[in-house]
Amino acid sequence: MNLIRLVLCVCAVFGTQLAQADATRYPLTIQSCNRDVTFNEAPKHAVSHDINMTHMMLALGLKPHMTGYSGISGWKAVTPQMKVILDGLPELASKYPSVETLLNANVDFFFAGWDYGMRVGGDLTPQTLTPLGINVYELTESCAFVMKRPPASMEDTYNDLRNLGKIFDVQDRANALIAHMQQEISEVQKTLPASKPRVFLYDSGEDRAMTSGRLGIPHALIEAAGGNDILSDIDASWTRINWETVVERNPEVIVIVDYSEVTAEQKQHFLETHPALQSVDAIRHKRFIVIPYVQATPGIDNVLAIQTLAKGFHPQ
Template sequence: MPFAHPARALRSAALLVTGALLVAGCGTGGPDGSDPSGSAKSSVQGGAKGGYPITLENCGQRVTVTAPPRRAVALDQGSAEILLSLGLADRMVGTATWTDPVLKGLEKANASVPRLADRYPSFEKVLDTDPDFVSASFLYTLGKGGVAPRERFTQLGVPTYLSPTDCVDKDNSGDGDGVRTRPLTMETVYGEVRDLARVFGVPERGEKLIGDLKARVEKARAGADFKGASVLYWFSDSQGPYMAGCCGAPGIVSTTLGVRNVFDDTKEEWPQINWETVADRDPDVLVIADLTRKAQSAESAAKKIEFLESHPVTRNMTAVKAKRYVILSGQAMNPTVRTVEGVEKVAAALRSYGLAK
C-alpha cells in the first residue's frame, strides 16, 4: 500500500535528517519480545529537558521518544482507555477498534477525541492525523492484517508502542489468538500504564492509576473464599465459540479470585471449542462478554443467553438452568485496565450466587 500523503512523507524524512523527530530502532528483546521479569523494560537515556529522550524496549523493538507526544493515536480501545485514564485526551488525535462503550467516567474525554474507525482504519487515515506517537493493544493491529506493520510507521519516523500483554511470554506465530508460555499477571498491565505515563511525561498519574487499580482488586476479593467454584468465559461467536484458555486476562480473574476456569488445561488465548465439550465441563457460572460490535454471531450478552437457553446441548447445563450469568464488557476480558472490572463483577456475582465461603 503506497503512502497516502507524499507531502507528509517528505516532511517526515526531512525531520528525520535533522534528528528532531521521534526515532524507533531495532530491539534487543527475545524473538517474541519477552522479558524475564514478566513486564515491559524501560530506560531513560540522555539528558534533555524533562528527562527526554526516553527509550523503551517494547515487544522486540527499541522505541525512543524525544519529547512528550502531542498528537497520539490509540489504535485499540484498551490502549485508548489507558491514555484517557491518564488525562491525555488533549494530546490524542484519534482512536480506533472499539468493542464496547467507553469506560464509565471517560465519556466526556473520549467525545473530544476523533474516532477514526470502529474497527481498523486505513494506514492513510491514521497518517492524515499527522501523528507523533501510535499505540495499540494487539500485535495484529500493528501487523499485516490490521492497520499496518510497525515498520511502516517507523519509516516515517512515528514511534509505535505495543502492549506488552500481547507479547511478553506469548507466542503469536500460529493462526489463532496466540499461546501463553506463562500466565499473564496484572503486573504486565501495570507496566504498560507506567510506560505510557512516562512517555507522556506524567509518571505520577500512572502511579496513581496503578494504585487505584490495585486497591480495587484487593477490595473485590477481600473477606471471601471462592475456591471450589468453576467458571467458563465466552467471548464471541455461537457457531465456533471462542472460550478463554488458562492464561490470558480471564486467567487473571480466575487466579485473583481462586476460581477454576473449566478450560484451564489449554494455554491458547481464545480456543474455539464445540458446545458438546462445553456442556461436558458444566461450569457453575458462565462469564459472558457483552459486545457492541457485529463481527461474529451472538456478540451481545442477550443474544448469547438466548442461544444458551434454546440450544439442545447447552440448555441443560447447570449454569444455564440456574441462570448463573456474569455479564462483562469485552474489554474486561481483554488484558487492560478493564480486567479489574472483570475481577470485581465476577467476585460480586459469585457472592450473589452463594458460591463464596
C-alpha cells in the same frame, strides 16, 4: 467506578501517598513485546486503538497529547459516560485505521495490540509504521500472539500504565493509578472464600465458541475474582474451542462479554437453548454474569470486572 471518579481518586493518592517519580529523561528506550522502542520526546500526536487502550490514556490525563482514537464506535462499545469523556477527540476510524489515515493525521505514536487493531503480516504493524515515523507501543497482554509469554495477569496492565507514564512523562499519575487499582483488588480478595466455581468465558460464536485461554486477560480476571478458569490449561490468548470441550469441563458459571450487534441477552438465549449444552451446570442453574467489553480486555476497568465477577461467583 467511572473514569471521572477514578481520576479524582488517583489525584488524591498522588497528592498524599506516593513519592514523586523522577522525570523522564529522553531519549527513552522502552521494551514493547520483543522490541525496543526509542522516544526522543513525549509524543504530541498520539492515537490509541480500541476502548480499553483509549481509556488508559484518558485516565492518565493524556488527551492533550492525542490526535484521536480508533476502533470504538464500530463495535458498539461506547457508553454514554465514554461519549462525554471522548468529546472533542476525533475518531479516525470506527474499526481499523489505514496507514494513510494515520499519516494524514500526522500521528507520531500508535498504542494498539495484536488482535487489537494489528495482526501479524497486516498493514498496521510496528514494522510498517516505524519507518514512517510512527512509534508503536504494543499492549502487553497481546504479545502472546508474537512471542512466548507466561499466563496473563494484572501485572500486564500495570506494565502498560508504567510504560505510558514514562513515555509521556506522567509517571506520578501512572503510579497513583496502579496503586489505586491494586488497593481495590486487594479489598475484593480479602473477602473471597476458599471454594472456586468452575468458570467459562463466552465472547461470541455459534459453530464454535470464541473465548480466552490462559494467555488472555479474562483468565487473570476469573482467577483474581476467586474462580477456576476451565481453560487454564489452554496455552492461547483469544481463541476458539469446540462445544464438546465446554460440556466436558462443565462450568458452574458462564461469563458473557457484552458488545457488538449481538446483545448479551441474545448470547445467553443461544447458550440456554443450545441442545448440546443442556447438561452443563451453568445452563441448568442459569448462572450467568455479564461484563462489558471494556472490562473483559486489558485496562483500568479490569477492577470493575473483578468486583462484578467476585459477587457473581460468591453471591453469599
